[in-house]
Amino acid sequence: MKQLLILSGKGGTGKTTIASAFIKLSSTKIYADCDVDAPNLHLIMAQNIDPKRTDYFGMPKAEIDADKCIECGLCKENCRFDAISDENGFMVDPYACEGCGVCEAVCPANAVSLKPAVAGELMLYADDNNVFSTAQLKMGSGTSGKLVTEVKKQMKTVASPDTKLAIIDGSPGIGCPVIASLSGVDMVLIVAEPSISGISDMERIIKTSETFRTKIGVCINKHDTNPANTEKIEEFCKEKGLPFTGRIPFDPEAVKAINNGQTIVDVDCPSGAAVKEVFSSTMKLLFKESDCAEA
Amino acid sequence: MKSKGVKIAILSGKGGTGKTLVSVNLASIAEKSVYIDCDVEEPNGHLFFKPENVREKTISVKTPVISESLCNGCRKCVDFCKFNALAFIKNKPYVFEEVCHSCGGCMLLCPEKAIGEQEKPIGKVQEGVSGNVSVHTGIMNTGEASGIPIIKSLLNESILDKEIPVFVDCPPGSACIVMESIKDADYCILVAEPTVFGVHNLNMVYDLVRLFNKPHGVVLNKCLDGENPVETFCTENSIPILGRIPFDNELGSLNSDAKIAARESNRFRALFASLLETVMKEVRHETTVNPQR
Amino acid sequence: MKIAIPVDEQNLESSVCPSFGRAPYFLFYNTDTKESYYLDNSAVASQGGAGIRAAQVVADHGVKALLTPRCGENAEEVLRKSEVQIYKSIPGTVQQNIDAFAAEQLILLSDFHPGFHGHEK
Numbered sequence: 001m002k003q004l005l006i007l008s009g010k011g012g013t014g015k016t017t018i019a020s021a022f023i024k025l026s027s028t029k030i031y032a033d034c035d036v037d038a039p040n041l042h043l044i045m046a047q048n049i050d051p052k053r054t055d056y057f058g059m060p061k062a063e064i065d066a067d068k069c070i071e072c073g074l075c076k077e078n079c080r081f082d083a084i085s086d087e088n089g090f091m092v093d094p095y096a097c098e099g100c101g102v103c104e105a106v107c108p109a110n111a112v113s114l115k116p117a118v119a120g121e122l123m124l125y126a127d128d129n130n131v132f133s134t135a136q137l138k139m140g141s142g143t144s145g146k147l148v149t150e151v152k153k154q155m156k157t158v159a160s161p162d163t164k165l166a167i168i169d170g171s172p173g174i175g176c177p178v179i180a181s182l183s184g185v186d187m188v189l190i191v192a193e194p195s196i197s198g199i200s201d202m203e204r205i206i207k208t209s210e211t212f213r214t215k216i217g218v219c220i221n222k223h224d225t226n227p228a229n230t231e232k233i234e235e236f237c238k239e240k241g242l243p244f245t246g247r248i249p250f251d252p253e254a255v256k257a258i259n260n261g262q263t264i265v266d267v268d269c270p271s272g273a274a275v276k277e278v279f280s281s282t283m284k285l286l287f288k289e290s291d292c293a294e295a
Numbered sequence: 296m297k298s299k300g301v302k303i304a305i306l307s308g309k310g311g312t313g314k315t316l317v318s319v320n321l322a323s324i325a326e327k328s329v330y331i332d333c334d335v336e337e338p339n340g341h342l343f344f345k346p347e348n349v350r351e352k353t354i355s356v357k358t359p360v361i362s363e364s365l366c367n368g369c370r371k372c373v374d375f376c377k378f379n380a381l382a383f384i385k386n387k388p389y390v391f392e393e394v395c396h397s398c399g400g401c402m403l404l405c406p407e408k409a410i411g412e413q414e415k416p417i418g419k420v421q422e423g424v425s426g427n428v429s430v431h432t433g434i435m436n437t438g439e440a441s442g443i444p445i446i447k448s449l450l451n452e453s454i455l456d457k458e459i460p461v462f463v464d465c466p467p468g469s470a471c472i473v474m475e476s477i478k479d480a481d482y483c484i485l486v487a488e489p490t491v492f493g494v495h496n497l498n499m500v501y502d503l504v505r506l507f508n509k510p511h512g513v514v515l516n517k518c519l520d521g522e523n524p525v526e527t528f529c530t531e532n533s534i535p536i537l538g539r540i541p542f543d544n545e546l547g548s549l550n551s552d553a554k555i556a557a558r559e560s561n562r563f564r565a566l567f568a569s570l571l572e573t574v575m576k577e578v579r580h581e582t583t584v585n586p587q588r
Numbered sequence: 589m590k591i592a593i594p595v596d597e598q599n600l601e602s603s604v605c606p607s608f609g610r611a612p613y614f615l616f617y618n619t620d621t622k623e624s625y626y627l628d629n630s631a632v633a634s635q636g637g638a639g640i641r642a643a644q645v646v647a648d649h650g651v652k653a654l655l656t657p658r659c660g661e662n663a664e665e666v667l668r669k670s671e672v673q674i675y676k677s678i679p680g681t682v683q684q685n686i687d688a689f690a691a692e693q694l695i696l697l698s699d700f701h702p703g704f705h706g707h708e709k
Binding site: 009010011012013016039040043061078080081095098099100101102105124137139140141144173174175176179186193194195196197198200201204207208211226227229251252255258260261 | 308310311312315325336337339342358375376378396397398399400403404407415435437438439440442466467468469471474490491492495496497501502506519524540547550551552553
Binding site: 058143184 | 610
């Protein structure tokens, strides 16, 4: 099974719009949304199904037993994350607590213990045909790469062994969840936006992706909003030897389609036509039998 | 009511909605202001401001250093570490810095006091000036997992001595880095775009600001004619709509070239001036009625 | 000598687990005595550094060789410094891999992937 991951660096470039189009075009039954902070793919791909939900436990959180607490303050003194307050007796702020266990270790009264904490929810939309794995991180939780890993694992475990292609919608940024989503994928498609911000963010995500030595392809969305910057990006790709898989115009019809819960290839529109080309170039690159990955 | 400047955080559940557009332009319109870019993974504000006289400070976290001579191989540190950052190899502990969370636990627990700490750079903070705006930017090094220490440093600076507003450009989403960014905010502006994704993600960040009891209002960006699902959401939940920025090709073009619309065009200067006035009225009203701790 | 293999199930017909750090179980097998035992992988529950912890467990059990399809850089470092050789497993069952190892048909693993940073914050 080949895994294609769609990333961008910058938010709002069109990852989910493109991922959903790719899923329709490839007729693949296996896909995942690794943007666990703000998952959106289910809004297009799974509006009417009830998923199987599993609690996701993040790092345990410290809890202070007020009855045992002797208010010596050692916990607060040693907490590196400012997670303990003493305004109303000693209490742990679960949003700041990183579950390191220092407070538990230093407490002379055994008043502190680490307890499992639900940090999100895994969701699996699976029927006879499709396997769609996604998750929602609980607000304020650590940006958890582990939940992303669970989303991918859930997808792989349930997918049938003769699946050819899995498509993974990624998250913005370059941090933990992005790094976790990058591991083990066969190719990353970077969706770039032709703005100065977009170019800056694209460069950072390319740098992050390069350490994983997977195939990288770049496409440009909303290219006609700034032709000069579009050219800059294509030049950049040429210089770095990064395959360029095409461009998609800005298209108000795309917004309408998405708002109606449809992909851009479900309606007749310019972006839909363009994404077909991008899809075909990307697939050619993904399935090309070459000694990929070696830097 | 504080006599210090108000701190306004600008956030959105979804990326690309216009946080930077709004925060950069509001900061520019104000007579004098501070702009802080907390989106340390992908900072963009500085691309618009092109600040001058930039001073830089490295941000580091502490990672353990083990003295081989003092270590007696008891393995307490390895067994304690919740992050698996220590391994015991050939009777010696070995540190894996990249998964270390700098909790200091191993150092505290070592019975031989054999563990010290060293600084590991994870990013930097840049401070410069662009006209009337003091620009503070946090930049995380690629490959690092968390930018929280950088955000902590950015927001710790003593910049609230004068009565000038501070605009905090937050990272997208609602995870812990966002929480860190809005911690001491007096008011939160939620930026939303008129799409189904927009509503869904606004909902998350709306829950976040309510959890933290932050007074808040919404700015609708990229408004087109027709039904706006976000507007419906705001009405249903009685969330004040501070302003509407139309979908506009000229605005998009300026933004795309990293130009500050309010500085380039009278039309947008007027638009953002009006937005700022509304925001400040709301902020003053809210903080008088619901004073923060 | 003692070898270790990350496995999906606790029997010799099991497939080798595609992940080392997050395999559900480890098989420890003595190639001389043909004795074996299984251990739950405590690293599975880890937020991060799973490979490091899994490698620690393997090293702690006095293993001389690990058979695995892939391995991370951090785990590799722990294993290498603990003098555990890492061989690339072949598709097939655990028994097939044990036999291939005994017949010296397995090659050393040479490609190690970077850390997943699968942890909070």
